[in-house]
Amino acid sequence: xxxxxxxxxxxxxVTLWFIITLTFFLMHSIPGSxxxxxRNTSEAVQRNLESFYHLDKPLYVQYGxxxxxxxxxxxxxxxxxxxQTVNEMLGRGFxxxxxxxxxxxxxxxxxxxxxxxxxxxxxxxxxxxxAMTIAVLGIxxxxxxxxxxxxxxxxxxxxxxxxxxxxxxxxMILPTLALATGPMAIIARLTRSSMxxxxxxxxxxxxxxxxxxxxxxxxxxxxxxxLLPVVTVLGSLAASILTGTFVIEKIFAIPGMGKYxxxxxxxxxxxxxxxxxxFYSSILIIMLFLVDIAYGVLDPRIKLHKKEAS
Amino acid sequence: xxxxxxxxxxxxxxxxxxGEVQAVRGVSFDLYKGETLAIVGESGCGKSVTxxxxxxxxxxxxxxxxxxxxxxxGKDLTKLKESEMRDIxxxxxxxxxxxxxxxxxxxxxxxxxxxxxIMQHESISRQNARKKALEMLNxxxxxxxxxxxxxxxxxxxxxxxxxxxIAMALVCEPEVLIxxxxxxxxxxTIQAQILDLFKDIQKKTGVSIIIIxxxxxxxxxxxxxxxxxxxxxxxxxxxxxxxxxxxxxxxTKGLLNSxxxxxxxxADLIPIGGSPPDLFAxxxxxxxxxxxxxxMEVCDRxxxxxxxxxxxxxxxxxxxxxxxxxxxxxxx
Amino acid sequence: MELRKQHDNRNLAPDIPDDWFVPKAKDENEAEAVVxxxxxxxxxxxxxxxxNKLAMAGxxxxxxxxxxxxxxxxxxxHSVSQQSLTNQNLPPSSKYWFGTDELGRDVFARxxxxxxxxxxxxxxxxxxxxxxxxxYGGIAGYKGxxxxxxxxxxxxILYGLPYLLVVILISVxxxxxxxxxxxxLSVTGWIGMARIxxxxxxxxxxxxxxxxxxxFGTKTSRIIxxxxxxxxxxxIIVQMTLTVPSAIxxxxxLSFLGLGIQPPFASWGSMASDGLSTILSGxxxxxxxxxxxxSLTMFSFNVLGDGLQDALDPKLRR
Numbered sequence: 001x002x003x004x005x006x007x008x009x010x011x012x013x014v015t016l017w018f019i020i021t022l023t024f025f026l027m028h029s030i031p032g033s034x035x036x037x038x039r040n041t042s043e044a045v046q047r048n049l050e051s052f053y054h055l056d057k058p059l060y061v062q063y064g065x066x067x068x069x070x071x072x073x074x075x076x077x078x079x080x081x082x083x084q085t086v087n088e089m090l091g092r093g094f095x096x097x098x099x100x101x102x103x104x105x106x107x108x109x110x111x112x113x114x115x116x117x118x119x120x121x122x123x124x125x126x127x128x129x130x131a132m133t134i135a136v137l138g139i140x141x142x143x144x145x146x147x148x149x150x151x152x153x154x155x156x157x158x159x160x161x162x163x164x165x166x167x168x169x170x171x172m173i174l175p176t177l178a179l180a181t182g183p184m185a186i187i188a189r190l191t192r193s194s195m196x197x198x199x200x201x202x203x204x205x206x207x208x209x210x211x212x213x214x215x216x217x218x219x220x221x222x223x224x225x226x227l228l229p230v231v232t233v234l235g236s237l238a239a240s241i242l243t244g245t246f247v248i249e250k251i252f253a254i255p256g257m258g259k260y261x262x263x264x265x266x267x268x269x270x271x272x273x274x275x276x277x278x279f280y281s282s283i284l285i286i287m288l289f290l291v292d293i294a295y296g297v298l299d300p301r302i303k304l305h306k307k308e309a310s
Numbered sequence: 311x312x313x314x315x316x317x318x319x320x321x322x323x324x325x326x327x328x329g330e331v332q333a334v335r336g337v338s339f340d341l342y343k344g345e346t347l348a349i350v351g352e353s354g355c356g357k358s359v360t361x362x363x364x365x366x367x368x369x370x371x372x373x374x375x376x377x378x379x380x381x382x383x384g385k386d387l388t389k390l391k392e393s394e395m396r397d398i399x400x401x402x403x404x405x406x407x408x409x410x411x412x413x414x415x416x417x418x419x420x421x422x423x424x425x426x427x428i429m430q431h432e433s434i435s436r437q438n439a440r441k442k443a444l445e446m447l448n449x450x451x452x453x454x455x456x457x458x459x460x461x462x463x464x465x466x467x468x469x470x471x472x473x474x475x476i477a478m479a480l481v482c483e484p485e486v487l488i489x490x491x492x493x494x495x496x497x498x499t500i501q502a503q504i505l506d507l508f509k510d511i512q513k514k515t516g517v518s519i520i521i522i523x524x525x526x527x528x529x530x531x532x533x534x535x536x537x538x539x540x541x542x543x544x545x546x547x548x549x550x551x552x553x554x555x556x557x558x559x560x561x562t563k564g565l566l567n568s569x570x571x572x573x574x575x576x577a578d579l580i581p582i583g584g585s586p587p588d589l590f591a592x593x594x595x596x597x598x599x600x601x602x603x604x605x606m607e608v609c610d611r612x613x614x615x616x617x618x619x620x621x622x623x624x625x626x627x628x629x630x631x632x633x634x635x636x637x638x639x640x641x642x
Numbered sequence: 643m644e645l646r647k648q649h650d651n652r653n654l655a656p657d658i659p660d661d662w663f664v665p666k667a668k669d670e671n672e673a674e675a676v677v678x679x680x681x682x683x684x685x686x687x688x689x690x691x692x693x694n695k696l697a698m699a700g701x702x703x704x705x706x707x708x709x710x711x712x713x714x715x716x717x718x719x720h721s722v723s724q725q726s727l728t729n730q731n732l733p734p735s736s737k738y739w740f741g742t743d744e745l746g747r748d749v750f751a752r753x754x755x756x757x758x759x760x761x762x763x764x765x766x767x768x769x770x771x772x773x774x775x776x777x778y779g780g781i782a783g784y785k786g787x788x789x790x791x792x793x794x795x796x797x798x799i800l801y802g803l804p805y806l807l808v809v810i811l812i813s814v815x816x817x818x819x820x821x822x823x824x825x826x827l828s829v830t831g832w833i834g835m836a837r838i839x840x841x842x843x844x845x846x847x848x849x850x851x852x853x854x855x856x857x858f859g860t861k862t863s864r865i866i867x868x869x870x871x872x873x874x875x876x877x878i879i880v881q882m883t884l885t886v887p888s889a890i891x892x893x894x895x896l897s898f899l900g901l902g903i904q905p906p907f908a909s910w911g912s913m914a915s916d917g918l919s920t921i922l923s924g925x926x927x928x929x930x931x932x933x934x935x936x937s938l939t940m941f942s943f944n945v946l947g948d949g950l951q952d953a954l955d956p957k958l959r960r
């Protein structure tokens with residue numbers, strides 16, 4: 001197990017380094033300076049600005065400084081909002097985004113698993129079809145469309161929920177709903193198919209032959225094995241929820257990191273883009289790492305080498 | 311001898327997208343205390359379905375016990391409520407499956423898997439259940455059992471796992487043990503050990519065993535009586551010696567001829583040509599007629615009646631009819 | 643041996659005419675003829691797919707959508723970019739079937755024009771994923787050993803990259819546009835396919851028919867083409883049916899961020915994104931039509947993919 005963790009840890013660091021480097025060189029491959037676009041700055045001012053942001057140094061020096069800044073977790077000042085640093089933006093936006101993300105993930109996981117189990121146990125019955133129809137619809141509708149429809153119907157037409165912002169639990173319902181539907185649908189489908197497969201396994205037959213009750217068979221023998229594949233997708237689901245927060249935060253005017261990120265894209269604020277990308281990537285990569293470790297703990301068969309027979 | 315289990319005219323059908331499959335078509339047999347009955351046949355003949363129907367473990371839907379009775383201690387198991395049936399499974403009748411690699415839950419320790427069975431059926435403390443599990447593991451020959459209880463299935467070899475599966479099945483001292491191809495997935499040397507274990511345990515506990523297999527070698531080693539199944543019917547049954555030395559059904563003869571034998575040096579192996587009939591539409595007559603070297607006109611049209619050759623030995627074949635005997639004599 | 647015989651149902655026997663007790667006329671083929679006609683893997687899969695109503699509905703919708711993407715803009719009496727200041731934001735009518743947008747352009751024509759772009763993005767992205775993934779995964783799985791190890795290490799690193807973030811980053815750098823989107827989607831998109839292909843190849847290459855081929859000295863490229871690919875096709879097809887909608891989704895997401903297809907061109911994603919702001923002013927048709935067709939496409943590909951998965955899964959063969 002320790003060997004496995006170390007191996008995964010190294011892979012994680014390499015991936016992090018890779019994304020940091022990729023981000024850096026991609027950003028620096030954009031032709032021209034970020035300052036000569038809208039503002040008609042004079043030559044001298046522009047040179048001053050470039051030296052302030054170290055843009056006049058050779059690329060490898062900039063790369064070295066950038067790596068250092070990432071390691072020390074200091075992403076420098078924003079270009080477009082010169083009074084703010086990227087760290088300040090992250091500090092302000094992240095707690096909100098984190099809250100949105102965690103609530104969404106929790107809602108999606110719990111409801112998705114529940115829906116999947118019910119569908120599997122009522123295989124080919126009415127409930128199964130109903131649950132899977134909901135799931136397929138959930139996967140089919142883009143979250144920005146769903147969010148808009150929810151606002152229009154529940155907030156504007158019926159006026160039972162607030163239109164935007166993130167100020168009270170009541171405000172959180174619509175954004176969470178809009179963001180959680182897709183991941184919930186994915187988890188529900190996965191849980192169902194995995195559950196159905198597990199229920200045909202010999203060890204389930206063995207458990208039945210022992211005279212165990214259906215409840216025990218489902219919850220003790222089937223569920224744990226059925227949820228293993230669900231655990232493996234948690235990492236990529238977290239990623240999709242995270243990118244989903246960009247959309248949801250913009251639509252619901254939630255002051256999270258996603259909002260800053262989308263703004264920075266629109267204004268081409270490179271330090272902010274780089275900072276947030278690296279920050280997001282780190283979170284996701286750490287998340288993937290944790291999921292892998294969790295998988296190793298849940299599945300006693302995993303020791304050193306990973307699922308070969310999946 | 312005391313009858314433990316009595317299966318009467320059991321019929322099992324499966325509903326599939328291609329139609330109704332009549333997997334078991336009127337099977338009857340008795341099981342006596344302390345004996346081993348082998349049900350023999352090629353794959354798809356309905357032997358596994360028969361055994362799972364006794365336990366009411368066929369997946370339903372699509373499977374269904376259409377008719378017949380399974381009498382255990384005077385109770386008809388096919389009529390019991392599911393909850394009553396659960397009290398019987400594992401406690402009175404146990405079952406072990408073909409592949410020990412998949413029969414154990416990979417994410418639960420084997421100790422827990424044995425103990426949960428005991429706790430299900432007996433009001434007993436966890437400690438005592440654990441003690442019982444230890445005794446059982448000892449009995450089936452698992453070395454260092456108190457340590458091994460904490461291990462997961464993947465930490466055992468195939469033979470060891472089958473021993474664990476057997477321990478699990480016997481831990482509540484059932485009267486009947488149904489073993490569905492218990493040695494098929496194992497190495498030949500391990501097979502012999504496991505079969506010895508069956509005999510040993512039977513001697514110690516007096517359990518009655520139904521062993522399902524296609525392997526006549528296994529049958530020769532452990533069975534007291536043999537039932538030969540073909541296309542959902544028992545076509546011949548009898549004591550081991552009767553079946554091995556005086557087989558009457560052409561199918562039984564064919565099976566015996568297709569097994570290598572040391573005592574018949576140099577004799578050629580003769581495979582049975584063709585394959586079993588489609589059970590979507592079973593033939594009206596004898597299902598083996600299409601492959602049978604002795605087939606007569608009557609065989610295709612009417613299913614043969616049962617002929618008793620001795621107390622235990624009976625066969626469903628038209629060749630037993632006097633007119634067929636006469637015809638055969640005249641041909642010679 | 644003389645045996646005392648007992649006949650259970652003796653009374654049955656006399657009904658049967660004596661002349662039936664003659665050896666049966668031999669028919670050599672009869673024993674074999676009883677067997678059900680065997681179907682090839684693909685025939686069997688196809689038959690199973692045909693029985694899946696939902697998957698067939700998906701297939702039908704996809705064909706209809708493709709048809710409309712080709713002919714839709716021609717059917718419309720209005721051209722895609724024709725603006726009309728007098729006909730702004732009109733609701734659907736007999737003249738403008740899906741209404742008009744804020745520049746008076748025909749939403750019907752633009753929807754089908756957008757379908758071309760969206761479907762193009764999805765299909766091209768899936769094809770690129772397929773090409774790279776099959777080659778990469780095929781080589782890794784087939785060579786095995788150290789090659790596989792090194793190649794999979796690379797995949798492992800790339801797999802950790804957040805897909806959409808990389809896509810956003812590349813789009814920011816390269817500037818928005820059709821080519822950028824497809825490029826950005828392909829950069830990390832092939833990894834899933836490569837993993838699947840590798841897993842399949844690893845499994846199948848040890849099957850006996852492949853080993854047999856090898857002992858005949860068949861060339862590697864031929865073994866891959868003739869033996870491995872056809873047998874890995876099932877999961878690959880399923881993966882492709884799921885790649886197309888996810889690419890269309892990603893394009894819509896980029897459009898929402900302003901990194902999608904730029905005007906005057908349109909995709910479903912960019913139209914839906916433009917339509918978002920208008921819904922509160924009551925111009926529901928501007929969001930509804932593109933969003934509906936995105937959803938329908940997603941739905942169709944998903945149910946078709948599910949159906950294919952069930953149909954191609956050999957474990958379910960009866």
